[in-house]
Amino acid sequence: MAYIYPAPGVTGVELTLTLTSGRDTPLAGTIEVLALQDVTVNAANDVFTWTQLDETAKLQVATTSTNSLSMNLVLDQDIFFGTGTDAFELLGIFGLSKDKELVNFSLYLGDTSTGVTGKTLTGKGYVTGLAPTVSADAPVWVSPITITVTGEYTVA
């Protein structure tokens, strides 16, 4: 057994999410999305269902999948609103959502429990679902973030 074990806070072992421009002529720069609280990889196949008079149960066949990454992010000003000199980095997470920028994402799931380098999910998608929130009890801005994936995941 080799469980996927992204030891939080351990450099080189931890989960990482990297974004680059998905344009045909890519914008320069890379955004490493730090301070993620949790990540959910959604890969939900739609299902076509039918019935037949000679079957006691419904029959189903999987059709296309709806893929997305759902996360919660503690907002870092530079990452969320952009910084640096490269066009892609200047957009920040907020700009990627506002401008509907196509992004390439690369999600490293973390090393395995046996210490072996783990898998990376890549694909293209759009940043959406931002809803930053703050409260007096937790006076730090936190936001959900979704990367809605266009096309298939690639596992490497």
Add this chain to the structure above:
Amino acid sequence: MRDTLLTFLSTAITGTDFSVTQELPYNGDGAPLFLKNLKRVYVDQDQTSQDPLLDVLNSSGQVVAETVTNTVTVVVDAKVLPSGYTTLVNQIRSARLDPAITGFSQKSTAVSTEYNGAHLVTEFVFNFTKLIVNN
């Protein structure tokens, strides 16, 4: 924090029957100093604790709530409560609002009393909380 509280309290209770001492409330001959020296305000050493507020998956960016706690103690004669006792309690409680105490998002004071023989022991627990980020 202890130095700030001492400075504030020394000024606040000047001219009253009470005094502020620079001494720590250590045990002398088996009993804390404040039980021997009535009407003296003792300020203990700062205690600091950290509790994770927001955990993150990567090696930086964890948000931690850091709380500095300080205990101030004063003892008076329980048989005849000094006339300025209530005023003193209010003055010590107000130390949390000292403008010199900056950088904390939450400031609170809890006051409790207990009897030790013929003495009334009044304890003030100050809590100052701020958020820090592990980078």
